Amino acid sequence: MAVTRFPVPEESRRTSFVGMVMALASWTMLFVALFFAYAVLRLRASAWPPDGLAPLPKALPALNTLVLLGSSILLHFGSRPEAEAKRGALRRALLGTLALGSLFLALQLAVWVPLWRSGFRIDTGTYGSIFYGLTVFHALHVLAGLVALAVLLPGAFSGTYTSGRASAVRLSAMFWHFVDAVWVVMFVAVYLV
Amino acid sequence: MGDATMSKPVPVRHLHVGPEFHAEQHIHPEPTSFLSRYVFSKDHKVIAKQFLWYGLFFLVMGGVMAMMIRWQIAFPGTAFPVLGQLLWPQSGGVMPPQSYAAFFTMHGTLMIFFAITPILIGAFGNLLIPLMIGARDMAFPTLNLMSFWTNVLAGLCMIVSFFVPMGPAAGGWQSYPTLSTLVGSPGHGQTLWILGIFLTGSASIMGAVNYITTVVRLRAPGMGYFQMPLSVWGIWLTAILNALFVPVLAAGVLLLFLDRVFGSHFFLAGASITKGGGDPVLYQHLFWIFGHPEVYILILPAWGIVSDLLSFFSRKPAFGYKATALSMSVITLLSMVVYGHHMFVVGMSPLLSQGFMTLTMLISIPSAVFFLNWLGTMWRGSIRFATPMLFSLGVVFVFGLGGLTGLHLGAISSDIYLHDSYFVIGHFHLTMAASVLLGAFAAIYFWFPKMFGKMMNETLGKWHFWLTIIPITIVFCGMLVVGYAGMQRRLYNYEAYEFLKHLHPINVWITRAALLLGASQFLFVGNFLSSLISGKKAAENPWEVGTLEWTIPSPPPHHNYDEIPVVLHGPHEFNNPAVTGKDWLAQDEPIGDEPVALGAVGN
Amino acid sequence: MHQWPFSWLTTVDVSRDGWRAEALFWYTTLLCVIAFALVTFALVYSSWKYRARPGVKALYTHGTDRKSFAVTGILAALVFVTIDMNLVRVSQADVKEYTYNWPVSPDTVRIEVMPQQWAWNIRYAGPDGVFNTADDVVTLNEMRVPVGRPVMLNLKAKDVIHSFYIPNFRLKQDANPGYVTRTWFQALQPGNFEIACSQMCGWAHYKMKGDLIVEPEADFERWMKEAEGDAKRRFDPADREQLWGWEWVQ
Ligand code: HEM
């Protein structure tokens, strides 16, 4: 009765897709809860930023937003089945994304370090707690995303993914887009409004 | 009622078949090394057993702690037999107040996250989902393995916390700040608690993602959602709640961790001692956004299991099957929007409080529906009182008590008096301790033959049932009584208060019943172990029921199904008039020589 | 005064509004007992009536016909309307008439309460009516109030969350670090009653006790006069621990 209606890889590709969607839904709730905490603390505060604290820098983080968005676009086009099948395209997209992701982390450091040096720390009231808590936690996700993409590199070079249907590529890309989307919300919520 | 269906047998072969036809489920060769077979196994049946042992271990630990808590309440100043002397030799075996706080905190934590969750969700979720939907394993066997071992790490954090200076967490299982921050809890116990919760939460999410995907993707051909046994429904809904709400708890304890370790101010605020504009009540919101769904996370698998078992042993299709599945789903949805009923005395805005009260009351509607369906299932049945059935009836009984006392706590003006009293303790133990525990016992007695290939002893099982249901009712109803009398929860010595002194006799009786309850669990342990070693060999289908797991050998082979079954009927086709010679019908069994309609399979 | 079943179990209710909690409690209990009796009866009756007997087959029905649907639906709706909606109605009235209906009359006694591990700091505003000034009357673990006048509390915790609980008044309100919560009550008869903490606040939570002394108006005024005299004498601006209190939140 074992009727084969799809090529096997397609089946398990769909299954892992469903799993990843659930995992990301779960992850989304984590960030929703963190943003909820932020909203509550902010609504309770009489002034934001609290008196005596300078507003956060905007230029670098804005640039950083572009960096991440650029990486997502790159990865998206590089990991589409048609492109994935061509070794070169996938390789270029992965390398480009890794570079842009690392640039993002470097620029984040460039935001954090001067602020920290200027005396604005995680224990500088709820403002500091929120700022460092959210952005560092997000940066850890970027790091995890980078690792997930880096793991694909050897395969991309040796041509493991030329079928164009590899779950590993698709799932890592999904995670990367998710982390980017969270950043866009975070950028708006933490730096802009 | 039902006459129409009597005269015209339901056509049973029209079942909807989804597009997914599981060609991906290869038969993997059975692992051969000891490690890959029994320790780092990816076989859902082995992982189910691991979770079962793991959960039972913590159940014993949490249970002994409960006995000691009750001992202190009823017989303050006396040593708990044997263990007291070992644990607190410096006080002559008497539990000091610091340990009391640590013990009720860890009792609650261990019972919820490390006993009930592993047994019902970890063990039975793992065992039942693939077997009951006709799959060869979970969708992600490696994730399954990781889920278990992450849980073990979490358990280790909790156990290690007993041995650090100043002991384990002692701020209640909710660990409200600012008591759980450095202001109220110096020492590493609370930090380890956070770590343990974070890890066990991650493990729950891994499990949940796996369960949901498995149900969505790996149902056998013909197994539509409404052909799934209700046990699978319950576990599936639980998995959805786990996936969506455990992250909220994770966020809460993450912020708590930052406050403790990195000095942030999320929850720190105070009139004078603590500075900072943080908000301790924010944690309560996060906690209960998770916490209310959590009580359904615990009870939904038990509801599903009981719904199935009532039908199995009444030899009658589950009454209003769809309505039961849908009411469980509605409750799942409602459970996301009622959490504020835990915070009526926190000082929330009146408008919010009233909104939460009204939403809470809505839960009565779906609850009433499946209670009626349970009773409807038994109505005009032909009931066999095997041990699993007794425990299922026990669940209906204690959950009735627990659910109804929820009304007292859902209404603002009575809750203001009852909040944080023993009434709450009685209520939630009836709903999520007693009924879930009885549900777990029902499940163990019922699926033990499938898991281990041996039968458990029925006589001992029945004794175990009666010696459990009677004391458990006394214990928790007694708690309702002293709660109504005004006794707060978490009191090391309630006789410090004049207004509680007269409750002494009641408290002594509660403790006696609790000790009896504890003692009668030896019947279970003995039965379990001796059946494991020398129980009667179990046939393929000893209970004569039709769900898929009973169509394969006990215990099932490594890959469960030689051939993926094609499902033709619902899970409860008892006494179908078209069937002759027996009163049950396997889900994949054609009636007579009716042809298997494979042509119907497809989009 | 009201008479409730099993009154020997509970403390005497000496408050104007404690009956609300009791009334709702017993009303709910009555409905629950009826519902639970019905369920238990059905459970026991069908267990006995439909036990397996040789030759008797179970009925083959899925309970999906219209009639079963209607019966289930109607019963569930009935439960909701007769039990739940009733409780909501009563409770909404209580909330409106009492819980959040803050006393505004000029004779209201205003008290600030700042619990800490493990004691109750209590503060009256003194003659100037302003809190945290030199003439405040400050007590520890002892709250005095007059019979018959509304008493309104502002609570804020010093260290961890506590909960102000007076069983004889069927009243409970959390005190949180960081912001003020409110509650109010009115005593109907004099006497000495216990203040308890009902929120886990550390290992000595169980003995975080206070006294609530309800006295006739005249006694209360006499005590207050004396205490106000003392207060000025005892005030020491160098003792920072004593400098607490906040702007009144009505
Ligand atoms: C069956 C035997 C059990 C007995 C006799 C028992 C007894 C107790 C007692 C005496 C307390 C302390 C009440 C207090 O002073 O505040 C308590 C607390 C608690 N129990 Fe149990 N319990 C049992 C099973 C369970 C189970 C199976 C669960 C899990 C669902 C559970 C969950 C809890 C929780 C969450 C608390 C609250 C801990 C806290 O206050 O932080 N109990 N139990």
Ligand SMILES: [Cu+2]
């Ligand atoms: Cu709740």
Ligand SMILES: [Cu+2]
């Ligand atoms: Cu306290």
